[in-house]
Amino acid sequence: MDNAANKLEGITLKSGWLVKKKIEKYDNQTGSIFSVCYKAEKNGVTCFLKAFDFSKFFMLHAGKSAMEVLNEMSSAYLYEEKLSNFCKNKHVKKVAFVIEAGQEIVNGYAINIVPYLIFELADGDVRKKLTISKNLDYAWRLKSLHDVAIGLNQLHKINVMHQDLKPSNILVFSDECKIGDLGRSLCNDIDSPLRNISFSGDFNHAPPEILYNYYDPDLNKRAYAADCYLLGSLIVFYFSGFSMNALLIKHIEDCFSWPKWTGSFTELEPYLEHAFSKALKEFEHNIDNIEIKKGTLELVEYLCNPIPAKRGHPKSIASIGSNYSLERFVSMLATLQKKAEVMVTHG
Amino acid sequence: MANLNINKNRNMIPNWRSFGKSVILGELDSCNKNNAPRIVTSIDEYIIDWKVNGTLVHASELLSAAIVNNLRNDINVIEAAKFILNNSKNANYSHISTAKMILSGISSIDIKSDDITRIEILNDQIDNDIANIKRKITDTKLLLRKYPTNPILYTELSRYYSIIGNEKKAIEAMKIALHFSKDNRFILRCATRLFTHYGNPTNDYIDYIHKILVNSIATQYDPWLTSAEISLSGLKGVSSKNVKKGIELATSKNIMPAHISELSSALATIELSHGNRKKSRSFFENALISPNDNTLAQVEWAMQKDKSLIREKIDFSQKYNYEAESLKYFNEQKYELSVFYSARWFIDMPYSIRSLLFGSYISSNFLKDQKKSIILLQAGLKGHQNDPKLINNLAYALSLDGKPNEALIELNKIKYNSILDSETKACVIATEGLANYRLGNEDDGRAMYLKALEITKSINNETLNRLALLNLAREEIRINSKYISNIIDTVKKIPEFLSEPEVVLLKKEVLDQFEVNINKTRK
Incomplete structure (x- = not known):
């Protein structure tokens, strides 16, 4: 579509960034349909520019007034920038931050204002890496997951709940992986436009309690539980190519699936757990190495339990504090990563 | 004498099948008519990603989104599934199994057919089934090591143990299932059946499960469980506090008819036992709007008591309605079919021997086909080795089939102390008396029949008392005994109730035979 956000190529922005080649949709763009992405360069450093596309916003929010749409979009833009700075100032690592934010006027369009955010440029998202390296060793996968767990844990420590952890949001850099896209995150210290909805991330990956419309009214509990599930689901994806939701719905009887079930969540729990057992069994089939299998299975079992009250590390559940603390999972992933590295070293 | 009083009261105790079968029967669906809160999520971006990148990873990501959103028929999704199968060399287990699932359109539930086409192959089928059950026990125990809090697995394990007659382990496994889930329909219904099945005066099983049902919050709103509680109260001979609630649920417009069928049957049964024929009929009619196999069997049972109770034509198209079919064919005096369905009924619910007792009873008494009866009973004994009722009926059939020695060998297997009911x-x-008669030991045979008559009289079981007398008379006629005239005088006094067709039939046979013998003597 002909609009301002699509016409930035070759322009030097007021902020001094030279907008270079448009990045065609192949990386890190699921969930980014409101934006157009470019490479941008300043002082010899190439970065990633995300230009917000107002026209898409209008298209997707048919029925809303122009002011409402503009307001929503500006809130989203400002929130992402603010949250990114908040995390950066709290010294969070393993998260891709906004390097710069600004807006550009491009004349000749009905909506001529293009707000943009500039991020570090990644090699791609994890799907690309998993594709290129079909025989990717366990050590790399576990190192990547360890990075993600560290990042997520750090976010949790400053009361930020990512909510949109999924393969397309895991960015691969030369020697590490980082979590991208804080746009759907919730933060206790910054007023978020997304606080009043049940789940702000991609519903394809949403935890079962959200899909069944049963969730804790306490936003924090709900959101931390969701992040836990999303981290587990990511582990499932790294080894099977599927989300945990996909494996769950594959094994749950049709009458209990979220599009069909109209009963209570309590009634459903045994059926969900039964399907979960079968999903875990399928997950196991995708990993050859016994030690890695055992470790990852344990992680997924704890992180992805479909019953929010049973989710989390058993020791965290049994002790005072949040069930959804990620500390133990970070350690477990570190241990597994080491084991996998030893395996690589010893052939 | 074969052991079965077919007019015994029947309560709407839930039937117990595997988890998969219960799902297929729709017994675990949610009850209310509301639609599920449908969350519509677009998979367009995953389609774009797949189209642009065309890799295995993007294909599986699209498949993920498609199955999560129930959009399996999308052309792009089908293409992605085909792509995975074409690149299966690089694909993993989940890739391949999911792609196949998408392309075949088949869900993961796989219920193997375990039916038979004729009774003669029943024993082979049961041998296979028992071998399978033993394997399933091992598999389930392995799974439970990994998922030790999964109540469905414990319920399945309990069922497997009950099929091979291991009461202790079946009860143990079910108690664990209940520990993990006290309000779940599937588990509570299965538990109700199990504890009722093994309940007897020496244990507290029925009280145990009744208490759990009464205390479960689900009994208050789930008609399947309200029905189980009301029926269990009926079995215990006490009034249920949930009858009013049950009527409310059974007449609710918010619950689909299939979910209130058992409850309506349970209420109909109560009304029938109170003599309220009109109310009973009304509840049965409600139950028959969308009946399950249990309801159909209950209706057939009720029709044995009152043939005109239900006037409308009954739809017998339900799955696994073998008990109902067996009772229906019996009521219609189509005994061959009735026996055949009793065998299918047993294969469907092999933890219970009622099906086989019923089938062998018809075979022995109405078809006079002792060989068929023997097949049925031997099939039952494979899983329930020491069951005295099965052994007794087998010995009865063997004696009538001219094998009294084999009958006595079977009877010797019975541990008398294990027989709990008079x-x-x-x-x-x-039956021991019968075998003795057939071996030529008339005095012993007679003494045993007299003892049986004494017991049946002391417990006021008139049907059994009449059957004992008729069996004795038949044997006395066979040996042309000097006592026969006195016995026949008593036989002639036996009233002919339609509700006791076996008594009516045997009385006729005895009197006919007596006449034949008299005529022979005269000649």
């Missing part, structure tokens, strides 16, 4: 004791003694 009815079975009386039957076993009578």
Whole structure:
């Protein structure tokens, strides 16, 4: 579509960034349909520019007034920038931050204002890496997951709940992986436009309690539980190519699936757990190495339990504090990563 | 004397099948008519990603989104599934199994057919089934090591143990399932059946499960469980506090008819036992709007008591309605079919021997086909080795089939101390009497029949008392005994109730035979 956000190529922005080649949709763009992405360069450093596309916003929010749409979009833009700075100032690592934010006027369009955010440029998202390296060793996968767990844990420590952890949001850099896209995150210290909805991330990956419309009214509990599930689901994806939701719905009887079930969540729990057992069994089939299998299975079992009250590390559940603390999972992933590295070293 | 009183009261105790079968029967669906809160999520971006990148990873990501959103028929999704199968060399287990699932359109539930086409192959089928059950026990125990809090697995394990007659382990496994889930329909219904199945005066099983049902919050709103509680109260001979609630649920417009069928049947049964024929009919009619196999069997049972109770034509198209079919064909005096369906009924619910007792009873008494009866009973004994009722009926059929020695060998397997009810004791003694008659030991045979008559009289079981007398008379006629005239005088006094067709039939046979013998003597 002909609009301002699509016409930035070759322009030097007021902020001094030279907008270079448009990045065609192949990386890190699921969930980014409101934006157009470019490479941008300043002082010899190439970065990633995300230009917000107002026209898409209008298209997707048919029925809303122009002011409402503009307001929503500006809130989203400002929130992402603010949250990114908040995390950066709290010294969070393993998260891709906004390097710069600004807006550009491009004349000749009905909506001529293009707000943009500039991020570090990644090699791609994890799907690309998993594709290129079909025989990717366990050590790399576990190192990547360890990075993600560290990042997520750090976010949790400053009361930020990512909510949109999924393969397309895991960015691969030369020697590490980082979590991208804080746009759907919730933060206790910054007023978020997304606080009043049940789940702000991609519903394809949403935890079962959200899909069944049963969730804790306490936003924090709900959101931390969701992040836990999303981290587990990511582990499932790294080894099977599927989300945990996909494996769950594959094994749950049709009458209990979220599009069909109209009963209570309590009634459903045994059926969900039964399907979960079968999903875990399928997950196991995708990993050859016994030690890695055992470790990852344990992680997924704890992180992805479909019953929010049973989710989390058993020791965290049994002790005072949040069930959804990620500390133990970070350690477990570190241990597994080491084991996998030893395996690589010893052939 | 064969042990079965077919007019025994029947309560709407839930049937117990595997988890998969219960799902297929729709017994675990949610009850209310509301639609599920449908969350519509677009998979367009995953389609774009797949189209642009065309890799295995993007294909599986699209498949993920498609199955999560129930959009399996999308052309792009089908293409992605085909792509995975074409690149299966690089694909993993989940890739391949999911792609196949998408392309075949088949869900992961796989219920193997376990039916038979004729009774003669029943024993082979049961041998296979028992071998399978033993394998399933091992598999389930392995799974439970990994998922030790999964109540469905414990329920399945309990069922497997009950099929091979291991009461202790079946009860143990079910108690664990209940520990993990006290309000779940599937588990509570299965538990109700199990504890009722093994309940007897020496244990507290029925009280145990009744208490759990009464205390479960689900009994208050789930008609399947309200029905189980009301029926269990009926079995215990006490009034249920949930009858009012049950009527409310059974007449609710918010619950789909299939979910209130058992409850309506349970209420109909109560009304029938109170003599309220009109109310009973009304509840049965409600139950028959969308009946399950249990309801159909209950209706057939009720029709044995009152043939005109239900006027409308009954739809017998339900799955696994073998008990109902068996009862229906019996009521229609189509005994061959009735026996055949009793065998299918047993294969469907092999933890219970009622099906086989019923089938062998018809085979022995109405078809006079002892060989068929023997097949049925031997099939039952494969899983329930020491069951005195099965052994007794087998010995009865063997004696009538001219194998009294084999009958006595079977009877010797019975541990008399394990027989808890006087009815079975009386039957076993009578059957031993029959075997003795057939071996030429008339005095012993007669003494045993007299003992059986004494027991049946002391427990006021008139049907068994009449059957003992008729069996004795038949044997006395066979040996042309000097006592026969006195016995026949008593036989002639037996009233002919339609509700006791076996008594009516045997009385006729005895009197006919007596006439034949008299005529022979005169000639």
